Amino acid sequence: MRYISGNFMSATIENSLLDVFKQGTILTTHVFVYYLIGLLGVALITMVIAYFHVKKVQVMAKDNQARLESLVNVTNTAIWEYDIKTDSLQVSPYWSKMLGYHKGTFDKLDLDSYRILVHKEDWRKFERAFDTVKSNRDVLYNLEIRLKNYDGDYVWVKQIGNVVKRDSQNQPLTISGFQMDINDQKTIEGRIKSSERLMQYIIEHNNAAVAVHDTSMNYLFVSEQYLKQFNVEEKDIIGKNHYEVFPDIPDKWKKVHQETLKGKVFSNDRDPFLRTDGHTDWTRWETRPWYKEDGTIGGIIVYTEVINAQLELEEQLKAQAEALHTEKMNAEATLMSIGDAVISTDNKGIITGFNKMSEAITEWKAEDAIGTPFESVFVIINELTKEPFKSPVKRVLETNKRVELENHTILITKNNKHVYIEDSATPIEDQNGNLNGVVLVFRDVSEKVRLSQNLSIEKQRLSRVVESTADIIFEIDKDKRFISVYGRGLKKINHTAEDFLNKTVLEVFGKSGKQRDIAYSHALNGTTTTYQWDYKTKDNTLYFEATISPIFDEQDAIIGAVGITRDITEAKLKQKEIEFLSYYDHLTELHNRRYFAQAIAKYDSEQQYPLGIMMIDLNGLKILNDAYGHNIGDVALKKVSKVLKTNASETDVIARIGGDEFAIVVPLTNEAYLDDLKDAILNDIQKTEVENVTLSLAIGHALKKSHNEAISEIMKAAEDTMYKRKLSEGISARNNTIRAILKTLTDKYTEEKVHSERVSQICRKIGEALQLRSDEIAELEMAGLFHDIGKISIPDSILEKPAALTHEEYDIIKSHTENGYQILRAADEYSDLAIDALYHHEHYDGKGYPEGLKGDSIPLNSRIIAVADAYEAMTSNRPYRKALSREYALNELKKYAGTQFDPKIVDVFLKTIAETLENEKLKINNGKSH
Numbered sequence: 001m002r003y004i005s006g007n008f009m010s011a012t013i014e015n016s017l018l019d020v021f022k023q024g025t026i027l028t029t030h031v032f033v034y035y036l037i038g039l040l041g042v043a044l045i046t047m048v049i050a051y052f053h054v055k056k057v058q059v060m061a062k063d064n065q066a067r068l069e070s071l072v073n074v075t076n077t078a079i080w081e082y083d084i085k086t087d088s089l090q091v092s093p094y095w096s097k098m099l100g101y102h103k104g105t106f107d108k109l110d111l112d113s114y115r116i117l118v119h120k121e122d123w124r125k126f127e128r129a130f131d132t133v134k135s136n137r138d139v140l141y142n143l144e145i146r147l148k149n150y151d152g153d154y155v156w157v158k159q160i161g162n163v164v165k166r167d168s169q170n171q172p173l174t175i176s177g178f179q180m181d182i183n184d185q186k187t188i189e190g191r192i193k194s195s196e197r198l199m200q201y202i203i204e205h206n207n208a209a210v211a212v213h214d215t216s217m218n219y220l221f222v223s224e225q226y227l228k229q230f231n232v233e234e235k236d237i238i239g240k241n242h243y244e245v246f247p248d249i250p251d252k253w254k255k256v257h258q259e260t261l262k263g264k265v266f267s268n269d270r271d272p273f274l275r276t277d278g279h280t281d282w283t284r285w286e287t288r289p290w291y292k293e294d295g296t297i298g299g300i301i302v303y304t305e306v307i308n309a310q311l312e313l314e315e316q317l318k319a320q321a322e323a324l325h326t327e328k329m330n331a332e333a334t335l336m337s338i339g340d341a342v343i344s345t346d347n348k349g350i351i352t353g354f355n356k357m358s359e360a361i362t363e364w365k366a367e368d369a370i371g372t373p374f375e376s377v378f379v380i381i382n383e384l385t386k387e388p389f390k391s392p393v394k395r396v397l398e399t400n401k402r403v404e405l406e407n408h409t410i411l412i413t414k415n416n417k418h419v420y421i422e423d424s425a426t427p428i429e430d431q432n433g434n435l436n437g438v439v440l441v442f443r444d445v446s447e448k449v450r451l452s453q454n455l456s457i458e459k460q461r462l463s464r465v466v467e468s469t470a471d472i473i474f475e476i477d478k479d480k481r482f483i484s485v486y487g488r489g490l491k492k493i494n495h496t497a498e499d500f501l502n503k504t505v506l507e508v509f510g511k512s513g514k515q516r517d518i519a520y521s522h523a524l525n526g527t528t529t530t531y532q533w534d535y536k537t538k539d540n541t542l543y544f545e546a547t548i549s550p551i552f553d554e555q556d557a558i559i560g561a562v563g564i565t566r567d568i569t570e571a572k573l574k575q576k577e578i579e580f581l582s583y584y585d586h587l588t589e590l591h592n593r594r595y596f597a598q599a600i601a602k603y604d605s606e607q608q609y610p611l612g613i614m615m616i617d618l619n620g621l622k623i624l625n626d627a628y629g630h631n632i633g634d635v636a637l638k639k640v641s642k643v644l645k646t647n648a649s650e651t652d653v654i655a656r657i658g659g660d661e662f663a664i665v666v667p668l669t670n671e672a673y674l675d676d677l678k679d680a681i682l683n684d685i686q687k688t689e690v691e692n693v694t695l696s697l698a699i700g701h702a703l704k705k706s707h708n709e710a711i712s713e714i715m716k717a718a719e720d721t722m723y724k725r726k727l728s729e730g731i732s733a734r735n736n737t738i739r740a741i742l743k744t745l746t747d748k749y750t751e752e753k754v755h756s757e758r759v760s761q762i763c764r765k766i767g768e769a770l771q772l773r774s775d776e777i778a779e780l781e782m783a784g785l786f787h788d789i790g791k792i793s794i795p796d797s798i799l800e801k802p803a804a805l806t807h808e809e810y811d812i813i814k815s816h817t818e819n820g821y822q823i824l825r826a827a828d829e830y831s832d833l834a835i836d837a838l839y840h841h842e843h844y845d846g847k848g849y850p851e852g853l854k855g856d857s858i859p860l861n862s863r864i865i866a867v868a869d870a871y872e873a874m875t876s877n878r879p880y881r882k883a884l885s886r887e888y889a890l891n892e893l894k895k896y897a898g899t900q901f902d903p904k905i906v907d908v909f910l911k912t913i914a915e916t917l918e919n920e921k922l923k924i925n926n927g928k929s930h
Contacts, residue, residue, distance in 0.1 A: 141175065218241050477559070
């Protein structure tokens with residue numbers, strides 16, 4: 001049990017009074033007072049009627065009467081008596097004090113006056129209970145109701161009574177009873193219940209997964225976390241069999257389930273769970289049966305929680321939970337014996353009275369305590385300092401004033417037990433005002449203290465949980481004002497809890513909080529609501545999802561609402577990214593082919609005719625990619641997209657529909673507009689360059705004027721026009737691109753320009769010496785000029801490196817032959833030169849690259865370029881060395897004739913060309929021509 005309903009009155013006193021009321025004993029008011037005081041432990045004064053004078057008896061009676069009235073005044077129990085015939089209610093002075101009124105305010109009441117004090121929701125309950133007691137001899141009046149105190153607030157009291165006087169016809173004349181203040185207990189119980197409801201809500205939304213099954217293992221209920229953890233939908237599993245939903249479940253679990261259905265409980269604090277992706281989660285799980293009202297097993301409950309990062313904390317919480325359980329069990333046992341105790345002393349502090357509850361609390365027997373100094377029996381210390389408190393009896397005897405124990409008072413019992421108590425001590429005076437002794441009324445409040453401590457610990461635990469969460473947890477009252485806000489998520493929106501407290505969401509966020517304000521209203525009307533909202537920071541926008549649910553009190557009245565807010569920014573941005581990628585080209589940020597197809601379908605209607613379709617192709621993109629890499633090709637595509645966006649109107653749909661293909665959909669247009677748009681695009685593209693290459697576009701367009709024309713035919717017509725222009729303009733564009741690439745290379749590296757020109761001249765001389773045809777000589781000369789164009793793709797750091805190349809760098813250098821081949825073969829004018837460039841580093845003995853060709857299988861032009869290239873390179877300056885002498889270069893050609901070089905070409909070169917080069921001053925001296 002989490003708590004036990006009831007109050008802290010003495011079980012012994014209450015039971016004794018109930019026995020009296022149930023017996024129907026008719027007592028006079030005077031005798032009833034004597035009887036009550038006797039139950040509280042004050043020694044009864046026996047009236048000795050024998051040999052003494054009547055005057056002496058009267059004096060003794062007055063003295064005893066003063067002592068008894070003093071005891072009644074200090075007890076925490078109020079006495080009342082109701083006269084049915086006169087409709088008058090008499091109460092003891094403590095009755096008024098209990099409600100905070102001045103002494104004597106309610107010495108006498110009728111039921112109409114009493115009704116003003118009773119809470120309107122409790123009046124009918126009071127009337128029914130009172131009428132039942134009046135009409136039924138054996139029924140005891142026992143009721144908990146709320147009465148209005150002096151400040152206008154209502155406090156809980158417990159009233160017990162019965163008919164104590166009847167007439168000759170057995171009709172009730174008088175009802176008497178007593179009243180106790182139980183407001184503290186009711187307040188604590190309410191707080192505990194509220195805390196439990198709030199904890200239940202948070203548990204439902206924490207990381208634990210809960211599933212409830214019937215005896216056939218069909219799903220009856222699953223928590224939200226269960227759905228997420230096992231990636232299922234509630235609609236797909238509720239009502240279905242567990243083994244149908246998870247057909248691959250191991251037999252181990254089936255055995256556990258069947259044993260649980262027999263009444264057994266299984267659990268594991270650290271159990272590995274292997275997921276389908278190979279990842280292992282450590283889990284804490286438990287299966288236990290649940291029972292129907294008739295006590296039979298109705299099914300099982302399965303609880304699963306992933307505890308990867310929480311094992312150590314779990315162990316701590318487990319230890320705390322066990323300790324708390326032990327404390328609760330102790331508290332339950334203690335609660336059964338809690339009540340008021342009364343001890344009286346004489347004016348010297350010697351105990352003269354000791355009731356049953358005093359025995360129970362102090363563990364002293366009355367016969368042992370009476371006659372003993374009060375301080376020997378009643379030992380109290382400060383809970384915090386462990387220092388002894390001064391005796392309350394001594395304090396009263398010294399001051400002749402009523403005193404109350406300080407806070408944190410602990411009573412040490414006879415058996416050295418420590419008991420938390422609350423008490424008050426009051427002087428006993430005779431009719432002349434002389435101090436005759438002290439009466440002490442106290443109660444064991446250990447359980448009350450423990451409940452308060454547990455509540456404080458529970459609040460701290462709850463506070464730490466919600467403060468550590470990455471979410472935002474908040475609670476609002478019935479006026480939609482924040483009463484608590486927790487969580488690290490507050491930092492994301494640059495707020496603290498203090499920014500929210502006692503404010504509405506509109507006061508915190510202004511107009512942007514309107515949607516949330518509506519959700520709060522739904523929750524306060526009893527509806528759990530999930531909603532999304534966003535928060536704009538200086539740099540970006542954050543997206544949140546929240547759920548808010550109502551909170552109920554003991555009477556199921558809504559007293560507020562609690563909500564949890566989660567950051568879903570990452571998921572939201574991924575969703576937007578997916579949507580963007582679905583309809584946009586990530587490189588150019590134009591619409592993609594998918595969107596283009598949808599736009600065609602959308603605009604293909606009578607309302608959009610005439611509908612224009614423009615098809616566009618970027619000439620020479622492959623050459624740019626081969627020469628400079630795809631990064632430069634991407635730059636060209638971006639520049640084309642910019643030109644298209646600059647010239648098209650806002651209503652036009654521009655899309656990239658292929659690698660180098662673009663399209664524009666133009667609704668409600670005409671031929672003149674399409675011609676003007678094409679001219680504007682071509683005019684701008686002629687001014688656009690990438691790496692010295694002027695970009696070129698082939699454009700075709702067509703117009704759909706009615707629904708009788710198929711849109712596919714219109715698109716085909718536009719494509720046909722585009723391809724015709726690509727054929728006529730593309731050749732020129734590609735040739736220009738090749739020349740631009742060579743210019744870029746030679747402008748960037750002066751040595752390469754000189755080298756290409758010299759190799760071209762030497763090739764022409766060798767061709768003439770070999771008596772080739774004039775057209776063959778011209779092609780050979782051109783091949784010598786373009787043979788190293790592939791070096792445009794080699795990094796500068798390698799081409800200009802002054803030291804020897806690494807193996808990796810040399811492999812990169814060797815790729816220039818294939819790069820040159822790819823560049824040259826893309827242009828019609830230079831396609832024949834591609835083979836010559838590809839093989840000019842092949843060796844006559846087959847040990848060259850890129851394919852290891854041998855002898856005459858190497859094209860003639862490539863063999864000629866190899867000799868010219870080697871001679872020119874040796875006699876020119878290089879980043880890694882100075883130019884070698886003419887004699888050295890000629891000797892190298894001789895040396896490697898037949899291995900690296902074609903021996904016939906070397907022979908021709910040595911006999912005819914070398915001397916000619918010397919005579920014509922064509923040799924290279926320090927990298928400069930003369």
